[in-house]
Amino acid sequence: MSESRFKFDKAIWKTVSGIKHGRVMSYGQVARLAGYPRHARMVSKAMSRSTGSLPWYRVVKSDRTLAFEVGSEAYSKQKELLEKEGVRFIAGKVVPLDVDEAVDLDKLLWGPLE
Protein backbone atom coordinates (compact mmCIF):
# COMPACT_ATOMS: atom_id res chain seq x y z
CA MET A 1 0.00 0.00 0.00
CA SER A 2 1.32 3.40 -0.90
CA GLU A 3 2.39 5.82 1.77
CA SER A 4 0.65 8.85 0.31
CA ARG A 5 -2.68 7.11 0.15
CA PHE A 6 -2.49 6.30 3.85
CA LYS A 7 -1.79 9.92 4.65
CA PHE A 8 -4.78 10.93 2.56
CA ASP A 9 -7.06 8.44 4.26
CA LYS A 10 -5.95 9.59 7.68
CA ALA A 11 -6.63 13.23 6.84
CA ILE A 12 -10.09 12.38 5.57
CA TRP A 13 -10.97 10.21 8.55
CA LYS A 14 -9.86 12.92 10.92
CA THR A 15 -12.00 15.51 9.17
CA VAL A 16 -15.08 13.31 8.99
CA SER A 17 -14.72 12.39 12.65
CA GLY A 18 -14.83 16.08 13.41
CA ILE A 19 -18.34 16.55 12.00
CA LYS A 20 -20.57 17.33 14.93
CA HIS A 21 -23.64 15.36 15.92
CA GLY A 22 -26.63 16.38 13.85
CA ARG A 23 -24.56 18.28 11.31
CA VAL A 24 -23.52 17.28 7.81
CA MET A 25 -20.77 18.18 5.37
CA SER A 26 -20.40 17.66 1.62
CA TYR A 27 -17.75 15.44 0.05
CA GLY A 28 -16.06 18.44 -1.50
CA GLN A 29 -16.12 20.32 1.77
CA VAL A 30 -14.50 17.41 3.60
CA ALA A 31 -11.83 17.12 0.93
CA ARG A 32 -11.10 20.83 1.07
CA LEU A 33 -10.97 20.93 4.84
CA ALA A 34 -8.67 17.92 4.91
CA GLY A 35 -6.29 19.78 2.64
CA TYR A 36 -7.08 18.02 -0.64
CA PRO A 37 -9.14 20.30 -2.89
CA ARG A 38 -10.90 18.70 -5.87
CA HIS A 39 -10.75 15.25 -4.27
CA ALA A 40 -14.46 14.91 -3.53
CA ARG A 41 -14.67 11.61 -5.38
CA MET A 42 -11.82 10.23 -3.35
CA VAL A 43 -13.48 10.95 -0.02
CA SER A 44 -15.91 8.09 -0.44
CA LYS A 45 -13.10 5.64 -1.11
CA ALA A 46 -11.18 6.78 1.95
CA MET A 47 -14.26 6.29 4.09
CA SER A 48 -14.97 2.83 2.73
CA ARG A 49 -11.40 1.88 3.55
CA SER A 50 -11.92 2.93 7.16
CA THR A 51 -11.77 0.05 9.59
CA GLY A 52 -13.01 1.68 12.78
CA SER A 53 -16.28 3.51 13.28
CA LEU A 54 -16.63 6.71 11.31
CA PRO A 55 -19.68 9.00 11.08
CA TRP A 56 -19.67 8.43 7.30
CA TYR A 57 -23.40 9.08 7.16
CA ARG A 58 -22.83 12.75 8.01
CA VAL A 59 -21.32 13.26 4.55
CA VAL A 60 -23.77 14.17 1.79
CA LYS A 61 -23.60 15.59 -1.73
CA SER A 62 -23.18 19.28 -2.40
CA ASP A 63 -26.88 19.63 -3.23
CA ARG A 64 -27.69 18.12 0.18
CA THR A 65 -29.13 14.88 -1.20
CA LEU A 66 -27.62 11.51 -0.29
CA ALA A 67 -25.02 9.94 -2.55
CA PHE A 68 -26.65 6.52 -2.78
CA GLU A 69 -29.40 5.49 -5.13
CA VAL A 70 -32.82 6.37 -3.76
CA GLY A 71 -34.46 3.24 -2.44
CA SER A 72 -31.21 1.35 -1.96
CA GLU A 73 -30.40 -0.22 1.36
CA ALA A 74 -27.48 2.14 1.92
CA TYR A 75 -29.73 5.13 1.27
CA SER A 76 -32.25 4.01 3.86
CA LYS A 77 -29.56 3.28 6.42
CA GLN A 78 -27.93 6.67 6.04
CA LYS A 79 -31.24 8.48 6.21
CA GLU A 80 -32.21 6.50 9.28
CA LEU A 81 -28.94 7.27 11.08
CA LEU A 82 -29.26 10.96 10.28
CA GLU A 83 -32.86 11.19 11.38
CA LYS A 84 -31.86 9.48 14.60
CA GLU A 85 -29.65 12.52 15.21
CA GLY A 86 -32.50 14.88 14.58
CA VAL A 87 -31.61 15.72 11.00
CA ARG A 88 -34.69 16.41 8.91
CA PHE A 89 -35.35 15.71 5.24
CA ILE A 90 -37.46 17.83 2.93
CA ALA A 91 -37.97 16.72 -0.65
CA GLY A 92 -35.04 14.34 -0.34
CA LYS A 93 -32.74 17.06 0.90
CA VAL A 94 -31.08 17.37 4.27
CA VAL A 95 -32.28 20.40 6.17
CA PRO A 96 -29.39 22.39 7.57
CA LEU A 97 -29.69 22.47 11.33
CA ASP A 98 -27.30 25.29 12.13
CA VAL A 99 -28.88 25.73 15.52
CA ASP A 100 -26.01 28.00 16.55
CA GLU A 101 -26.82 31.00 14.45
CA ALA A 102 -29.82 30.04 12.33
CA VAL A 103 -32.43 31.32 14.71
CA ASP A 104 -34.81 31.42 11.79
CA LEU A 105 -36.29 28.04 12.50
CA ASP A 106 -39.57 29.51 11.36
CA LYS A 107 -38.23 30.43 7.98
CA LEU A 108 -36.40 27.12 7.84
CA LEU A 109 -39.59 25.16 8.29
CA TRP A 110 -42.07 27.36 6.50
CA GLY A 111 -39.94 29.17 4.01
CA PRO A 112 -39.73 28.32 0.31
CA LEU A 113 -38.73 24.73 -0.24
CA GLU A 114 -37.31 25.50 -3.61
Add this chain to the structure above:
DNA sequence: CCCTTGACTATCT
Protein backbone atom coordinates in the same frame (compact mmCIF):
# COMPACT_ATOMS: atom_id res chain seq x y z
C1' DC B 1 0.16 3.50 -21.39
C1' DC B 2 -4.92 3.92 -22.54
C1' DC B 3 -9.49 3.34 -20.90
C1' DT B 4 -13.09 2.87 -17.51
C1' DT B 5 -15.10 3.73 -12.86
C1' DG B 6 -16.96 6.32 -9.18
C1' DA B 7 -20.58 7.18 -1.94
C1' DC B 8 -18.50 14.18 -6.68
C1' DT B 9 -19.26 19.26 -8.43
C1' DA B 10 -20.14 23.38 -11.04
C1' DT B 11 -22.48 25.15 -14.93
C1' DC B 12 -25.68 25.47 -18.69
C1' DT B 13 -30.16 24.40 -20.87
Add this chain to the structure above:
DNA sequence: GAGATAGCCAAGG
Protein backbone atom coordinates in the same frame (compact mmCIF):
# COMPACT_ATOMS: atom_id res chain seq x y z
C1' DG C 1 -35.77 22.32 -10.88
C1' DA C 2 -34.47 18.19 -13.54
C1' DG C 3 -31.20 16.48 -17.16
C1' DA C 4 -26.92 16.91 -19.77
C1' DT C 5 -22.17 18.06 -19.91
C1' DA C 6 -17.73 18.75 -18.81
C1' DG C 7 -14.24 18.84 -15.28
C1' DC C 8 -12.10 16.36 -11.64
C1' DC C 9 -8.50 12.54 -9.95
C1' DA C 10 -6.92 8.17 -7.95
C1' DA C 11 -7.39 3.03 -8.83
C1' DG C 12 -7.54 -0.95 -11.36
C1' DG C 13 -7.71 -3.73 -15.73
